[in-house]
Amino acid sequence: MTRGARAALSGTGPNTGPVPVAASQDNPEPQRRLGSAARRVITRDALGVGLAVGTSGLTFGAAGAAAGLSVLQCCATSLLMFTGASQFALIGVLGSGGSAVAGAISAVALGTRNSFYGIRLASLLRLRGARRLVSAQIVIDETTAMATAQSGPESSRLAFFITGISLYVTWNLATLVGAVTAGAVGDPDSFGIDAAVPAAFLALVAPRLRGAQERRTALLAVLIGLAAVPVTPVGVPVLLSALAVAPVLFRRNGTGA
C-alpha cells in the first residue's frame, strides 16, 4: 500500500481526517507518461481507500434514521453534501431537537476545510471549465490525501478521480443500507445509537488533537458548549463553541503550537 493510501485510510468517513495542505511540493517530477504497472498500483490503492472508507456510510445512514431523517433525506444528504463530518454535524443537531438553521450552519462551518484542499488540488490537477464543477463535489480529505501523495500530475489526477468516484458510490450505497436497516429495527436508543453519534465525532477529531493549540481549543470549546446548554436553544451551544478559535486570531505569526 502506498503512502497516500495509508494517509487516506487513517481518515474515517468521507472527509474525516485532516490532510496537511501547507506542505507544497507541486509536481516534483517533470511530466512523464505513466506506465500500466504504475496505473494498476494507483488504481488498486484508490479503490481500496474508496471501498474501506465508504462503508462508514452505514453508520451515517443508521444515525440519520435515528435522528428522524427519512431514508430519502439520509440518501440526499450523502449524495448532495458528501462530506462526513458535516453530515454527522447536521444529524447531531437535528437529532437532539436543534433548529434547521443551527444544524445547517454547523455543517457548513465544518465544510470550510475543503476550500483549503481545493486550493491545493487546483494547482495539482489543473482542471478546466465544467470539469471543475463536477470535480468539486469530491474535494474531500481522502481524495486530497491520495492526490497529493503522487509524484506527478497524471498520477495525481488518476488517484483523485478513482478514490473520489469509488468512495462516492460506496458511501452512498452504505448510507442507503444503514438507513433502511435502522428504520426496520425498533427504538434506536436501545441500541445505543445516541452514543454512536458523539463517538463518531470523537473518532473524527482524535487525529487532530496532537497539537497543544488544538487541545486548548478543544477544552475551551467543550466548556463553552456545556455552559451554553442550559441557557440557549438546542443546537446553539455547538455554534457558540466556534468562539473557541478566537485566541488564535490575536496571535502573531510563527508561534503556532
Added chain:
Amino acid sequence: MIWLAVLGAAFGCYLLKLGGLLVPARVLRQPTVQRVAEQLPVALLMALVAVGTLADGRSLVLDARVAGLAAAVVALFLRAPFLVVVVVAAGTTALVRLI
C-alpha cells in the same frame, strides 16, 4: 424543515469545495485564515462530542452515553478503526441500559 437544512447545508458545502478550486491561492494562504481553518473543526467537533454525550434537551445529565464514550476513548487509544469505535460506543451504551 429537515429538507431545508439538508439542501441548504449541502449547497453551502458544495460552494466551499468549489470555492477552493476557483479562488486565488493567496487569499487562503493568510496565516490567520489558515489558523482559524485548522482550529474551527476541532472546536465544533469537540462541542458536538460534549453536547452529544451530556446534554438532554436543555439540561446536562450523566447517563449510559458516558459509558459508551469512555469505551470509545479506550478503542481510540487502541487505534481501532472508525466503525469499531462507533460500534463499541453504541454496544456499551446499550449494555449499560440493559443492566
